[in-house]
Amino acid sequence: MEDIRRILxxxxxxxxxxxxxxxxxxxxxxxxxxxxxxxxxxxxWSQGWNLPTMSQEESRKKEMERIQxxxxxxxxxxxxxxxxxxxxxxxxxxVEEIMKVIEEEKIDLVILRAHEEGRIERFLVGGSNxxxxxxxxxxxxxxxxxxxxx
Numbered sequence: 095m096e097d098i099r100r101i102l103x104x105x106x107x108x109x110x111x112x113x114x115x116x117x118x119x120x121x122x123x124x125x126x127x128x129x130x131x132x133x134x135x136x137x138x139w140s141q142g143w144n145l146p147t148m149s150q151e152e153s154r155k156k157e158m159e160r161i162q163x164x165x166x167x168x169x170x171x172x173x174x175x176x177x178x179x180x181x182x183x184x185x186x187x188x189v190e191e192i193m194k195v196i197e198e199e200k201i202d203l204v205i206l207r208a209h210e211e212g213r214i215e216r217f218l219v220g221g222s223n224x225x226x227x228x229x230x231x232x233x234x235x236x237x238x239x240x241x242x243x244x
Contacts, residue, residue, distance in 0.1 A: 098125045098233075102201045104192060104226075105133040105165065112168050114207045114237045119172045119179070121203070121235070130180040131169060132195055133161055134188040158183065189225045201232055208236040 103118035105111035115131060122129035135157060161183055169179050184191040196204065206223055227234055 098127050098202045100128045100199055100201045101125075101130070101203045101205060102192075102196060102199065103129065103131045103205045104207070105131060105168075106188075106207060106223075110239075111207060112171070113239075114205055115168050115172045117235065117237050118205045119174060119177055121205070122177050122179075123174055127202070128180070129177060130182055130195070130199060130201075131165060132182040132184065132192060133165060134191045135161065135183070135185045136188050137185045154185075189229070192226055193229055196231060203233045203235060204230065205235045205237060208238050 098121070101118055101122050103111070103114050105114065111131075111133075118129055118131065121127065135154075162181075165181050165183070169181065173179060182195060184195070192204075195201070204226070206226065208223070
């Protein structure tokens, strides 16, 4: 693990990514690595709908602000010492956007939250972890979910 210079922590649903960010910060501090935290807003489900543009734009803006705030809060709780954390928020297909960032940022290690395949989580996250792992050009660290959390 001496060659870990760039780490990417993936946030699927911000309210459940605290432990993922915790491990990412810890590993970045231990190895002196650069850390990025990414959250991708999946916009695939909204394509093809004829919703009023103003309503859709306002909703999108509020969602971006909420995610920014939640990530700032989570990162703020975990940040230690001189670990620099880059926050990345993208819109689009989560797998494609994460793979682009891995390539562009030359990521050495991706940290993902392992999740159970419950119906709600499967709907919200889909098979994204599986798709990312299959395409992964670098190492993956899976963080086990706490038994008493959703």
